[in-house]
Amino acid sequence: MASGAIIRIEQLTKTYDLGEVQLTVLRSLSLSISPGSFVAIMGASGSGKSTLLNILGCLDRPTSGRYVLAGMDVSDMGDDELSDMRGQRIGFVFQQYNLIDQLSVVENIHVPLAYQGLGLSECRDRCEALAHRVGLSDRLGHRPKQLSGGQQQRVALARSLANDPVMILADEPTGNLDSSTGREILDLFSELHAQGKTIVMVTHGDEVAARATRVVQMSDGRIVRDVSRAQREMAGA
Numbered sequence: 001m002a003s004g005a006i007i008r009i010e011q012l013t014k015t016y017d018l019g020e021v022q023l024t025v026l027r028s029l030s031l032s033i034s035p036g037s038f039v040a041i042m043g044a045s046g047s048g049k050s051t052l053l054n055i056l057g058c059l060d061r062p063t064s065g066r067y068v069l070a071g072m073d074v075s076d077m078g079d080d081e082l083s084d085m086r087g088q089r090i091g092f093v094f095q096q097y098n099l100i101d102q103l104s105v106v107e108n109i110h111v112p113l114a115y116q117g118l119g120l121s122e123c124r125d126r127c128e129a130l131a132h133r134v135g136l137s138d139r140l141g142h143r144p145k146q147l148s149g150g151q152q153q154r155v156a157l158a159r160s161l162a163n164d165p166v167m168i169l170a171d172e173p174t175g176n177l178d179s180s181t182g183r184e185i186l187d188l189f190s191e192l193h194a195q196g197k198t199i200v201m202v203t204h205g206d207e208v209a210a211r212a213t214r215v216v217q218m219s220d221g222r223i224v225r226d227v228s229r230a231q232r233e234m235a236g237a
C-alpha cells in the first residue's frame, strides 16, 4: 500500500509463553493504515483485537514481524524509545477510562504532558481548552468519581489528545456506556476524524462500523475481512 501509511505491519505474530504451552494470539498479520483513516477492528472476544491494539500503541511488542509507525521502524526499539513513541505520537482511550481518581479533570488531561516534563501551570490553557472541546468546561475541578461514565470517557478522550498524537487508539471506548451516551462519545470521535485525526477503534458495535472508513474483521488471530467504506457503498451495503 501507500508508502505514506501511518501504520504498516508485516507478518506480525504474537505468542504468549505460558510455560507449558505457547499461545499464539496473532498469526502473521499484515496491514497498512493511511493517515486520516477511521478504522474499526471487530471480531469475537479472544480473537486478538486488544493484543493488536496494544502492539500498535507500543504498549506491547510483537514476537516476530515488522511494525513501522509514522515512518519509523519500531520493531527493534528498546523500552525507552518505545515509551517515547507512545508518549509523543499516540493517544489511548480504554473501555475502563483509566483515569487517576486523586486528580481533577484538568490534572488528568495533563498527565501525558507531565510525562514529557511539562508542568500544569505552563499547560493549563491547553488542558482547559481540551476539556472545553469535549464539553466539560464546567467540570474542570471535579474528580473522576464525581462524574458520570460518559463524562469520564470525555476526560479520557481529552487526555488522549493532550500530546497532539498522530493517531488515537481506542479499545471498546463505548463498552461501558449506555447506547445514547455511547453515541455522544462516538460523535466526538467522528468530529476528531473529520478534523483529520487517524483513529483505530476496537468495537463490537455496528454503529461504529457504520462511521468508520474501514472495517477490519479478526478471527482467531487473523484478519479475515478488510472492507473500506467505498467498497461497502459499491456493494450497496
Ligand SMILES: Nc1ncnc2c1ncn2[C@@H]1O[C@H](COP(=O)(O)OP(=O)(O)O)[C@@H](O)[C@H]1O
Binding pocket: 016, 023, 025, 043, 044, 045, 046, 047, 048, 049, 050, 051, 052
Ligand atoms: N498477557 C497475556 N498472557 C497470556 N495470554 C493472553 C494475554 N493477553 C491476552 N491473552 C490471550 O490472548 C487471546 C487474545 O486476547 P485479546 O487480544 O485480549 O482478545 P480480544 O481483545 O479480541 O478479546 C485470548 O485468548 C487471551 O486469553
Ligand SMILES: [Mg+2]
Binding pocket: 049, 050, 051
Ligand atoms: Mg479486548
